[in-house]
Amino acid sequence: MANYVLVHGAWHAGADLQGVASHIQAIGHDVHTPTVKGNGPHDSKMVGLSEAIESIVQYLEETASEDIILVGHSSGGMIITGVADRSPHRIRRLAYWNAYVPNDGESIQDMTSPQVVAAIEALAAERVDGSVMLPFPLFREAFINDGDLETAQKAYKMLNPQPMQTFRDKIRLSTNPADMNVGKSYINCTEDTVASHSYPWHPRLSEKLGLFRLVQIPGSHEIGFTHPDRIARAIIEAGRD
Amino acid sequence: MANYVLVHGAWHAGADLQGVASHIQAIGHDVHTPTVKGNGPHDSKMVGLSEAIESIVQYLEETASEDIILVGHSSGGMIITGVADRSPHRIRRLAYWNAYVPNDGESIQDMTSPQVVAAIEALAAERVDGSVMLPFPLFREAFINDGDLETAQKAYKMLNPQPMQTFRDKIRLSTNPADMNVGKSYINCTEDTVASHSYPWHPRLSEKLGLFRLVQIPGSHEIGFTHPDRIARAIIEAGRD
Amino acid sequence: MANYVLVHGAWHAGADLQGVASHIQAIGHDVHTPTVKGNGPHDSKMVGLSEAIESIVQYLEETASEDIILVGHSSGGMIITGVADRSPHRIRRLAYWNAYVPNDGESIQDMTSPQVVAAIEALAAERVDGSVMLPFPLFREAFINDGDLETAQKAYKMLNPQPMQTFRDKIRLSTNPADMNVGKSYINCTEDTVASHSYPWHPRLSEKLGLFRLVQIPGSHEIGFTHPDRIARAIIEAGRD
Secondary structure, three states: OOEEEEEOOOOOOHHHHHHHHHHHHOOOOEEEOOOOOOOOOOOOOOOOHHHHHHHHHHHHHHOOOOOEEEEEEOOHHHHHHHHHHHOHHHEEEEEEEOOOOOOOOOOOHHHOOHHHHHHHHHHHHOOOOOEEOOOHHHHHHHHOOOOOHHHHHHHHHHOOOEEOHHHHOOOOOOOOHHHOOOEEEEEEEOOOOOOOOOOOOOOOOHHHHOOOEEEEEOOOOOHHHHOHHHHHHHHHHHHOO | OOEEEEEOOOOOOHHHHHHHHHHHHOOOOEEEOOOOOOOOOOOOOOOOHHHHHHHHHHHHHHOOOOOEEEEEEOOHHHHHHHHHHHOHHHEEEEEEEOOOOOOOOOOOHHHOOHHHHHHHHHHHHOOOOOEEOOOHHHHHHHHOOOOOHHHHHHHHHHOOOEEOHHHHOOOOOOOOHHHOOOEEEEEEEOOOOOOOOOOOOOOOOHHHHOOOEEEEEOOOOOHHHHOHHHHHHHHHHHHOO | OOEEEEEOOOOOOHHHHHHHHHHHHOOOOEEEOOOOOOOOOOOOOOOOHHHHHHHHHHHHHHOOOOOEEEEEEOOHHHHHHHHHHHOHHHEEEEEEEOOOOOOOOOOOHHHOOHHHHHHHHHHHHOOOOOEEOOOHHHHHHHHOOOOOHHHHHHHHHHOOOEEOHHHHOOOOOOOOHHHOOOEEEEEEEOOOOOOOOOOOOOOOOHHHHOOOEEEEEOOOOOHHHHOHHHHHHHHHHHHOO
């Protein structure tokens, strides 16, 4: 049985992935869903990208995890790339799930369309603690388009403000993902419109992985809430040898 | 329960959508499928776009419809955009189903590839009453590719000649769709090749809506005949709050 | 009942398509899966494209096949195009299945991205008999991404080295596919990453067919091994009138 570590995206925390994890655990796999620093209930919102990455590096050291299938959702793609660069000996395969794939020197904002960057910066300017929050109408239409209103409202209540600096910081890597000596997969949910389909997750970002395995399924960015069983199966297809 | 008005596309009439409507009604929703002026059995084929739009504006006034989820298929996207501009108080949400999304001053031909415009104009030149008709081989391969021959023939017999001027007329809008203060959804049938996939419905036209909800399902342009239950479910997912 | 001839792609042989054929035969259709010259167990690997095409032209003559639905997978698209050009009277419909669609004077390499051409040529340079072979990691990730490891290994063992010249030779056609007077379909497996999705099978190559019928299904390039029932159904939808 395999050893999965699932890294959540912006505005989320590890607990949000419990629904997905339980479906993977039911097959007999080991699954962990740590919370990235900056998304914990008492964390400062001034956390930057390197601190966020370092929190998962430390988590893997404390748990002495090895032979991991490391899955990153959305901005979690930055985290797993940084972790794989710092702790390659712990990783069996990287699986990006509608996730950013950075090369050395790139930030999330560098991989985002100028219109969205401007919108996110405007939202961040409304707050004073270094964080940014999603308005519900945006979340409901563009993030969880495949859910009903009740599911959308329930999911929205679980969100927490995202440290804005994690979007702006450029990652430092000694090796770019295409050159990393681990297996790589990309899961693309075909109705994920967080990256607009004229500036899409796949193949725009996925192909930065070099040789990779594509898994595609129907679903929105928040498929973890709307169809946790379906994304769990996709994670298993992405993670297997 | 919600109040749906489904507006058919070119060459069709309201009755063609009865199969779809019955699946939505079965859940308890109210559904109406008016025929746009120019597609009725005794209508002149010299009808232009503004007359076509006006016929649905009047239909909504006569039926005193409010809080409508207004769905437009194909060229019905022109109609629902025009109706929403003239009667915004009646609309809860616009749902475009592989439909044209016009800004002020645009015609269907303006949103169509030059090769297809030329082909349509050549077909129109074969007729003398101001209409254009689809040859069966084109309909069978490009419109109803997911149906069997019997379904294709049955659907083809229901078509009526389309007033050509509705393709050429430029719409007049006081507000473009992206700025309209209603919910917006786009349903994309992934095997719809009426707009070629190198010049596609989505995201080329859908993203003109600004913030919108994407619903995608397998199916051809004529899914209303081939899988009415599937498009009915998609319309409900597109139309709900 | 219809008469299907399925032409395999590079590295494969007719026997590899038996799983697919049996699902089509079960419905009552006639199905044949000849092996293209150069892929038989005792064939020279110096075979070029015209010899490969000629072997299927001869097969159809020997079997006196008529009214054929001629299906080509991958590089089999070159074969069926050449056969249709030489023996148009035998063909009812051409169905391309994630296949190359050549115009007169084009080779497979001409329709392949420069990076992949370079990679294939480098692999060919490792061998001395005129053939090229796929390394297992490339096959596992990019060709059979929707299979488990056991299926991937089993499929890999069935491969045979491909005559490299069949990739380099430019086809000679008297009529390009768009102008051929037969029905045309294109089956696109949506997770087929043998052609990268930034330089894709569909619509880049499919639209060279002119008027054609699109059938799309989930699946990798090796869906013949991973989901033979699903591709069999797609072939029937592509092949029917």
